[in-house]
Amino acid sequence: MxxxxxxxRQYAWRDWDRASSQCPIALGQHVLDLGCGPxxxxxxxxxxxxxxxxxxxxxxxxxxxKERYPQCAFEEQDLRDLNPSLGMFDGLWCSxxxxxxxxxEAVFSRWAALLKSNAxxxxxxxDDLLGHEPLSDETRSTxxxxxxxxxxxxxxxxxxxxxxxxxxxxxxxxVTTLVLxxxxxxxxxxxxxxxxxxxxxxxxxxxxxKAFLKEDFIPFTDDFMRCISSxxxxxxxxxxxxxxxxxxxxSGYGSFDWDSTTQRIAKSPAVQNSLDFAGAAVxxxxxxxxxxxxxAVVHAAEICSASTPDVTGREDRFAxx
Numbered sequence: 001m002x003x004x005x006x007x008x009r010q011y012a013w014r015d016w017d018r019a020s021s022q023c024p025i026a027l028g029q030h031v032l033d034l035g036c037g038p039x040x041x042x043x044x045x046x047x048x049x050x051x052x053x054x055x056x057x058x059x060x061x062x063x064x065x066k067e068r069y070p071q072c073a074f075e076e077q078d079l080r081d082l083n084p085s086l087g088m089f090d091g092l093w094c095s096x097x098x099x100x101x102x103x104x105e106a107v108f109s110r111w112a113a114l115l116k117s118n119a120x121x122x123x124x125x126x127d128d129l130l131g132h133e134p135l136s137d138e139t140r141s142t143x144x145x146x147x148x149x150x151x152x153x154x155x156x157x158x159x160x161x162x163x164x165x166x167x168x169x170x171x172x173x174x175v176t177t178l179v180l181x182x183x184x185x186x187x188x189x190x191x192x193x194x195x196x197x198x199x200x201x202x203x204x205x206x207x208x209x210k211a212f213l214k215e216d217f218i219p220f221t222d223d224f225m226r227c228i229s230s231x232x233x234x235x236x237x238x239x240x241x242x243x244x245x246x247x248x249x250x251s252g253y254g255s256f257d258w259d260s261t262t263q264r265i266a267k268s269p270a271v272q273n274s275l276d277f278a279g280a281a282v283x284x285x286x287x288x289x290x291x292x293x294x295x296a297v298v299h300a301a302e303i304c305s306a307s308t309p310d311v312t313g314r315e316d317r318f319a320x321x
Contacts, residue, residue, distance in 0.1 A: 004038045004064045006201060011040045013183040013195070019095075019241045022178065023122045025050055029090035032114065034079055035097030039065025042072045045093060053086060055079065080107050088116050095124040099160035102151070105167045112171050121173060121244040126185055127161025131236030132227050139223045146212050155208050161240035173244030180239040187235055191228045199228060 001009075025031070027049035033042045036054030038061050046052045052072040056062050062076045077083060080101060092115060098104045115121070130143045147158040157163070168175045180186075184195050191199070203209070203221045210217050227233055 001201060002060075003058075003205075004061060006198070007037050007061070008040060009194075010184060010198065013185075013198075014095075014239070015180040015182065016041065016044060018178065019122060019124055019180060019243075020044065020048065022176065022241070022243050023091065023093075024120050024245065025091060030087065031091040031093060032086065032089040032111075034082075034092065034094040034111065035100075036065060036074065037061045039069040039072060039074060041093065041095060042074070043069045046072050050091070053089075055082065055086070082111065082114065084114070086114060089114055090116055090119050092119065092121040094122070096126065098123055098125045098164060099157045100155075102154035102157060104157070104160065104163075105170065108167055109171060115246075118246055120246070121168065122241065123164050123168065123244075124180070124239065124241045125161045125164060127159055127238045127240050128236055129158055129185065130224070132224070133234045133236065134230065134232055135227050136223055139220060142213070142216070142220060146209060149212055150208055153208075161238060164240060164242045168242055168244040171244075172247050174247050176243045178241040178243070180241050182239045185235070186237045186239050187233075189233055190231055191233070196225065196229060199225065 025045065025048045029050045031045050031050040031052050033045060033052055033054040034056075036042050036056045037058070039054055042052045042054040042065065046069070054062075054065055054072055054074045055077050056065070056074075057076065057078055059076055062074050065072070065074045075083075075086065077086075079097065092111060094111075098108075101107050112121075130146075135143075150156045150158060165175045165177050183192070184198055187195075200221075203224075209220075213220055
């Protein structure tokens with residue numbers, strides 16, 4: 001079965017409805033789908049009323065997406081080094097991609113540069129992919145060693161799911177974390193025959209595991225397949241969904257409209273004359289107070305020029321620290 005067909009078969013086993021229903025998607029938003037694969041999720045986001053741009057580094061998958069879903073835009077790009085010409089987005093979706101990026105926190109900070117100030121993000125990934133019971137002690141030990149090898153060699157982070165909330169929080173997002181049901185990756189009891197086939201296909205694609213195990217590859221996969229076929233099977237693997245909403249950059253004065261203020265800076269000659277002062281003030285202060293310092297400069301310059309009313313429309317904005 002071709003990779004495109006594998007991905008489309010897997011789509012039905014994921015709990016995408018629950019994940020997308022928790023995202024603040026609104027009609028007319030421009031959403032970036034990173035690691036879009038054959039475009040099925042891009043199409044689903046489009047169905048929610050969004051304008052969608054999907055990006056993937058796999059030529060086969062992007063070609064299939066373009067052919068099947070012409071209502072969405074698709075780009076073939078390196079996800080570690082996106083072209084800024086993609087534009088600015090109201091939302092970012094990324095599923096089953098973060099684990100492939102060893103320095104995901106650094107890469108995500110670059111992705112965040114393409115987001116508007118009030119944007120949302122949804123990152124979905126697996127945690128402990130091979131974590132299933134019952135397995136022999138030897139197989140469990142082999143899995144731990146393989147996880148360490150894959151991370152050390154920067155091929156894949158098998159514990160990426162548990163790390164994503166911290167990455168988003170460090171980037172200034174308020175995070176809601178969900179554990180999604182998954183009929184292929186995270187389930188209890190014996191696997192359906194089609195799911196068994198999907199696991200066999202997955203193992204056939206795992207070149208890193210084959211190279212690591214060498215002659216032990218077949219005994220390992222046999223033990224794993226017996227495990228997920230057993231009536232006693234229990235999954236330790238989890239599919240983690242992290243939804244982030246941007247925390248206001250204002251400090252102590254309620255919500256601060258950064259985009260609006262930036263536009264007014266561009267339009268006000270008086271403010272332009274104060275930019276040197278703003279840069280010095282912001283550089284000398286804590287990052288959390290930076291937006292308020294810039295707002296103060298904007299406010300003072302606008303009063304001097306009598307060009308517009310107060311930035312926030314609040315008389316008490318500078319009443320105290």
